[in-house]
Amino acid sequence: MRKKQSSLWEADEALRKKSNLYNFCKILNKKKLYTNNENFNDLWKWSVKKPEVFWSEVWNYTKIKGIKGKKIIKKNKIFYKNIFFPDSRLNYAENLLPKRNSEIALNFFSESGIKKKIQWNDLYKNVCKFSSYLKKIGLKENERVAAYIPNTIEAVICFLASSKNGLIWSSCSPDFGTEGVIDRFNQIKPKILITCDYYFYNGKKINILEKVPRILKKIKSIKKVIVFPYSDKFIKKINPKYVDFNSVIKSSPIDNTFKKFDFNHPLYILYSSGTTGAPKCITHGAGNVLIEHNKEFSLHCNIKNNFKVFYYTTTGWMMWNWLIGALSSGSSLFLYDGSPTYPLKDTLIKLCSKENINLFGVSAKYIDFLKKENFKFNKLKFPELKVIASTGSPLVKECFEYVYKNIKKDVHLTSISGGTDVVGCLVLGNIFSKVYAGEIQGESLGIDVDIFNEKGKKVLKNQKGELVIKKPFPTMPIKFWNDLKNKKLRKAYFSRYKNIWHHGDFIQKTKNGGFIIYGRSDATLNPGGVRIGTAEIYRQVEKINFIRESLVVGQEKDGDVKILLFVVMNKRNKLSSSDIDFIKKKIKKDCSPKHVPNKIFQIDEIPRTKSGKIVELAVKKAIHGNKIENLQALANPESINFFKKLYKSKLINEQ
Numbered sequence: 001m002r003k004k005q006s007s008l009w010e011a012d013e014a015l016r017k018k019s020n021l022y023n024f025c026k027i028l029n030k031k032k033l034y035t036n037n038e039n040f041n042d043l044w045k046w047s048v049k050k051p052e053v054f055w056s057e058v059w060n061y062t063k064i065k066g067i068k069g070k071k072i073i074k075k076n077k078i079f080y081k082n083i084f085f086p087d088s089r090l091n092y093a094e095n096l097l098p099k100r101n102s103e104i105a106l107n108f109f110s111e112s113g114i115k116k117k118i119q120w121n122d123l124y125k126n127v128c129k130f131s132s133y134l135k136k137i138g139l140k141e142n143e144r145v146a147a148y149i150p151n152t153i154e155a156v157i158c159f160l161a162s163s164k165n166g167l168i169w170s171s172c173s174p175d176f177g178t179e180g181v182i183d184r185f186n187q188i189k190p191k192i193l194i195t196c197d198y199y200f201y202n203g204k205k206i207n208i209l210e211k212v213p214r215i216l217k218k219i220k221s222i223k224k225v226i227v228f229p230y231s232d233k234f235i236k237k238i239n240p241k242y243v244d245f246n247s248v249i250k251s252s253p254i255d256n257t258f259k260k261f262d263f264n265h266p267l268y269i270l271y272s273s274g275t276t277g278a279p280k281c282i283t284h285g286a287g288n289v290l291i292e293h294n295k296e297f298s299l300h301c302n303i304k305n306n307f308k309v310f311y312y313t314t315t316g317w318m319m320w321n322w323l324i325g326a327l328s329s330g331s332s333l334f335l336y337d338g339s340p341t342y343p344l345k346d347t348l349i350k351l352c353s354k355e356n357i358n359l360f361g362v363s364a365k366y367i368d369f370l371k372k373e374n375f376k377f378n379k380l381k382f383p384e385l386k387v388i389a390s391t392g393s394p395l396v397k398e399c400f401e402y403v404y405k406n407i408k409k410d411v412h413l414t415s416i417s418g419g420t421d422v423v424g425c426l427v428l429g430n431i432f433s434k435v436y437a438g439e440i441q442g443e444s445l446g447i448d449v450d451i452f453n454e455k456g457k458k459v460l461k462n463q464k465g466e467l468v469i470k471k472p473f474p475t476m477p478i479k480f481w482n483d484l485k486n487k488k489l490r491k492a493y494f495s496r497y498k499n500i501w502h503h504g505d506f507i508q509k510t511k512n513g514g515f516i517i518y519g520r521s522d523a524t525l526n527p528g529g530v531r532i533g534t535a536e537i538y539r540q541v542e543k544i545n546f547i548r549e550s551l552v553v554g555q556e557k558d559g560d561v562k563i564l565l566f567v568v569m570n571k572r573n574k575l576s577s578s579d580i581d582f583i584k585k586k587i588k589k590d591c592s593p594k595h596v597p598n599k600i601f602q603i604d605e606i607p608r609t610k611s612g613k614i615v616e617l618a619v620k621k622a623i624h625g626n627k628i629e630n631l632q633a634l635a636n637p638e639s640i641n642f643f644k645k646l647y648k649s650k651l652i653n654e655q
């Protein structure tokens with residue numbers, strides 16, 4: 001008989017009863033809306049059964065500033081045409097500036113050693129000053145502001161000022177090449193471009209301004225360029241055609257008016273990875289984002305006033321937008337710009353310890369990196385660390401065990417998953433449920449998550465299938481920019497199942513009530529008609545000491561699918577025939593014979609997006625000789641050349 005899996009962590013009674021989630025339930029009980037305090041699954045079922053009541057109470061509990069209105073959902077038979085809070089009006093920036101005092105709102109750290117802080121009262125003033133400048137230069141509601149910037153305090157100020165005025169924000173991190181920036185911003189026709197003079201990455205000082213002329217040449221809609229210095233002063237004289245951000249802040253009056261906009265007023269435009277075509281311009285509404293992020297931070301992450309929140313991200317990843325949302329709770333945010341492994345490989349985790357961070361967020365890949373480097377943090381203390389959040393890819397069982405063994409035993413490790421499409425989470429953690437190795441704890445409250453088979457039928461527990469959402473939810477995109485009659489939106493989410501959101505993740509609900517994600521379903525392997533998630537193979541391969549990382553794709557051949565595995569070796573070791581045999585035997589033993597790759601190749605690096613995600617689909621196109629339309633979306637586009645050459649060679653087709 002199979003031994004029952006034991007949990008790694010469970011909140012004690014005192015923690016549960018002090019939690020936001022428990023207090024929320026108490027309020028529901030008092031109002032006679034809900035009657036079970038500490039069963040998360042029951043609460044989730046109630047939240048999707050009574051969406052109007054649930055979202056109304058989230059508004060109340062998280063103290064959203066604005067006019068709620070009487071109607072909570074304007075219903076429509078078509079999924080994406082349902083409108084949340086149609087009578088509501090609010091100002092996003094006003095909700096993210098809850099304090100006017102001398103406490104620290106934002107902390108900035110650069111890999112180069114630059115440190116900055118800003119108090120809530122100064123953050124408020126600077127937002128109001130930049131807001132008045134944007135009005136002065138004639139920017140009107142719904143016009144776009146493009147930002148090509150690192151993760152700095154100035155970036156936050158500019159974003160909040162834009163949202164305060166009802167402008168639509170869109171940002172790219174400076175590691176994007178000029179063509180990647182143009183591919184994105186040219187679709188939305190911004191009126192201004194915000195950037196800075198330079199930034200640092202992996203010990204190198206990189207000039208951003210030298211890229212701007214080409215951007216301006218290609219995007220004719222940009223009328224002004226606003227530049228802020230990465231440090232306190234410009235090293236060289238600013239282009240006289242550009243506007244100095246610091247001068248704007250000094251000379252502009254404070255505009256402390258906060259006009260209230262529709263709940264669904266567009267807030268920002270995010271982009272799909274664009275690895276298989278032009279990036280989709282995913283437009284999100286201000287109130288939609290606000291209420292979802294408030295819910296996630298308060299009810300799922302248990303964030304409270306004055307918490308210190310640190311999530312490693314760039315401005316080109318949706319996690320930046322998510323992180324900034326934590327300001328609404330009165331949290332102090334920590335912004336880090338630079339490489340996560342420079343100047344030291346454990347820089348981020350040491351910063352977490354030194355600054356007494358309460359919520360620390362990183363990619364699953366970073367935790368896996370720490371594990372493979374065998375870092376032990378016996379000398380570091382994390383007395384205030386309550387939550388470790390992980391996203392970007394599935395966090396495997398061994399990484400869960402590593403965190404509890406080497407970082408902190410008493411911490412809520414919450415693996416979270418959602419995406420740019422929903423600018424939030426579909427499955428994530430909660431304080432009522434136990435943490436099991438390799439599993440995401442549960443569903444996101446108010447979001448009717450389920451798992452379907454290919455025929456659109458619900459699968460049984462412990463079976464794998466497609467992640468779907470059966471009912472409308474607030475952070476559906478309000479639209480794709482320039483998407484006539486919502487054709488692209490319908491194709492992206494509703495082409496698989498009728499009037500059901502198809503998210504594109506291959507997922508399983510476990511006997512524990514948690515979830516395991518096996519990768520993107522469009523990259524799912526299907527050898528001999530058996531569906532295999534790529535993460536199943538990754539989990540086994542990346543346990544092997546001599547392998548640093550791997551990538552797996554399916555090659556369509558002779559009416560079947562051949563599994564191709566690509567590995568990056570540790571310490572520049574050469575992949576030997578005995579290594580290949582060992583890999584195949586391990587996968588066969590720990591997975592199944594169907595999982596065993598037909599061919600294994602050594603490569604120098606894994607193709608990735610700017611946010612660090614492996615681009616299986618682009619590689620799949622390359623090995624089939626298909627055109628990859630947007631190489632600029634990759635952080636390392638030259639890495640695709642290996643796969644293009646492989647397609648032309650005989651090696652890939654040899655039995």
